[in-house]
Amino acid sequence: MSVPVGQMIAVLRHVAVQRLRGNAKYPLVLMLEPLFRCNLACGGCGKIQHPADVLRSHLTPEQCFRAVDECGAPIVSIPGGEPLLHPQIEQIVAGIVARKRYLYLCTNALKLEEMLPHFTPSPYLAFSVHLDGPREEHDHAVCREGVFDKAVAAIRTARKAGFRVTTNSTLFSDADPARYRRFFDEVMALGVEGMMISPGYSYAKAPDQEHFLRRQRSQSLFRRILADAPARWKFNQSPVFLEFLKGAWDLECRPWGTPTFNLFGWQRPCYLLDEGYAKSFRELMEETDWGAYGRASGNSKCQDCMVHCGYEPAAVEATFGSLGGLLATARLALFGPPRTKPADLPEPAPVAPRRESGLPVLPILDRVA
Numbered sequence: 001m002s003v004p005v006g007q008m009i010a011v012l013r014h015v016a017v018q019r020l021r022g023n024a025k026y027p028l029v030l031m032l033e034p035l036f037r038c039n040l041a042c043g044g045c046g047k048i049q050h051p052a053d054v055l056r057s058h059l060t061p062e063q064c065f066r067a068v069d070e071c072g073a074p075i076v077s078i079p080g081g082e083p084l085l086h087p088q089i090e091q092i093v094a095g096i097v098a099r100k101r102y103l104y105l106c107t108n109a110l111k112l113e114e115m116l117p118h119f120t121p122s123p124y125l126a127f128s129v130h131l132d133g134p135r136e137e138h139d140h141a142v143c144r145e146g147v148f149d150k151a152v153a154a155i156r157t158a159r160k161a162g163f164r165v166t167t168n169s170t171l172f173s174d175a176d177p178a179r180y181r182r183f184f185d186e187v188m189a190l191g192v193e194g195m196m197i198s199p200g201y202s203y204a205k206a207p208d209q210e211h212f213l214r215r216q217r218s219q220s221l222f223r224r225i226l227a228d229a230p231a232r233w234k235f236n237q238s239p240v241f242l243e244f245l246k247g248a249w250d251l252e253c254r255p256w257g258t259p260t261f262n263l264f265g266w267q268r269p270c271y272l273l274d275e276g277y278a279k280s281f282r283e284l285m286e287e288t289d290w291g292a293y294g295r296a297s298g299n300s301k302c303q304d305c306m307v308h309c310g311y312e313p314a315a316v317e318a319t320f321g322s323l324g325g326l327l328a329t330a331r332l333a334l335f336g337p338p339r340t341k342p343a344d345l346p347e348p349a350p351v352a353p354r355r356e357s358g359l360p361v362l363p364i365l366d367r368v369a
Contacts, residue, residue, distance in 0.1 A: 002194030002234030006123060007102045010074040015320050025256045025285060027073040028313050031271045033262035034059040034092060038082045039110055042142045057263055061091045067261040068096055070281045075102045084111040090118040097124045104128045106168060108147065112154035116161055126164035126193065129155055133169060134183045141172070152190065159191045166236045168196045173213050177224035184233050194236030198308045201272045215304045219247035240315035241308060243337060253294035253302060257313020259284060269293045271309045273301060
C-alpha cells in the first residue's frame with residue numbers, strides 16, 4: 001500500500017469523529033465533477049454522453065468550494081470529463097489544497113505537461129493519470145493512437161517537477177494477466193507514488209458494451225494478476241479492497257462513501273449510477289433510499305459492480321469497524337496475503353478480443369525513454 005501518512009491520519013480522524021457523532025453513513029471521498037467535456041471519446045466511458053450545451057458548461061470555483069465544505073470529506077477526487085480543460089482549474093485546485101483536503105486530479109494527461117506551470121507541488125495534490133494497460137491496450141481503450149506515450153512522458157515531466165503522481169487503470173474482460181503484471185512493473189519504474197486498479201463498470205451509455213467484466217470474471221482476472229504480487233508494486237488502495245477484487249474478502253457496497261457533485265447537483269446514488277439529483281448534501285444523505293442499491297439489494301445494476309468508489313469505503317469500514325478487522329488489515333499491509341503462484345490458479349474463460357487496430361505490441365519504455 002502507498003498512501004501518504006498524512007492522508008491516512010486525516011481519514012482515521014474523520015472516521016473517529018463520525019463514529020463519535022453516531023453517524024453510520026458518512027463520506028470519505030468527494031467525487032467532484034466540474035465539467036463533463038473531454039478531449040477523448042473512450043469506448044467504455046459513460047460520462048460524456050450529454051448534449052452540446054451541457055458539455056460546454058462547467059462549475060464555478062465557488063460552486064466547487066461550497067460542495068467541498070458542505071460534504072466535509074477528507075479526500076477530493078476530480079474526475080470528468082477532462083478536468084484540465086476547465087478554464088479555472090488552477091483556481092479550483094488551489095482553493096481545495098488551501099482547505100487541506102487531499103486532492104487527486106484525474107487526467108488523461110494530454111494537456112498535463114503544458115498545464116504544469118499553473119500548479120504548485122504540494123503534499124495535498126496528486127495527479128492521477130489514466131493508464132488502462134500497456135500501450136496497445138491503453139490506446140484501444142481511449143480510441144486514439146499515441147495517447148499512451150503522451151501520458152508516460154507527462155508522468156516523467158510531472159515527477160521531475162516535484163509533483164505527486166499516481167496512476168488509475170480500468171481493466172476489461174480481454175485483459176491478459178501476464179501483460180498486466182509486466183505493465184505494473186514498468187509503471188512503478190516511472191517513479192509513481194502508487195497505482196489504482198478497478199474493473200470497468202458497464203455504463204448503459206458507453207459505446208463498447210462487450211468488454212465489461214462480470215463479477216466472477218473480475219475475481220478470476222485479479223487473482224491471476226495479483227497472485228504472489230512483488231513488494232515493489234505499490235497501490236494507492238487499501239489491502240482489503242485488493243483482497244476483495246480477488247474474491248478473498250467479502251464487502252458490501254457503501255455508495256454514500258463517495259458522493260458525487262456535478263453540474264446537476266448531488267447525484268443519486270453514486271458516481272456510477274445517475275438516478276436523480278439532490279439539492280444539498282444533507283438531502284442526498286437523508287432522503288436517498290440507500291437500501292435500493294448494492295449487491296445485497298438485488299438491484300440488477302449493482303450485481304457485477306466491484307468498482308473502488310463503492311467498495312473502498314466498505315474496506316475502510318471493515319478495517320476500522322472492529323479490532324479483528326484492524327488486525328487483519330495490519331497483517332495484510334505488513335506481510336501481504338498468502339502467497340499463491342499464478343500458475344496454480346485456474347485459467348479464466350476466453351473472451352472475444354477487441355478489434356485489431358494494427359498498433360504494435362511493444363514494452364512501455366522502449367519508445368519514450
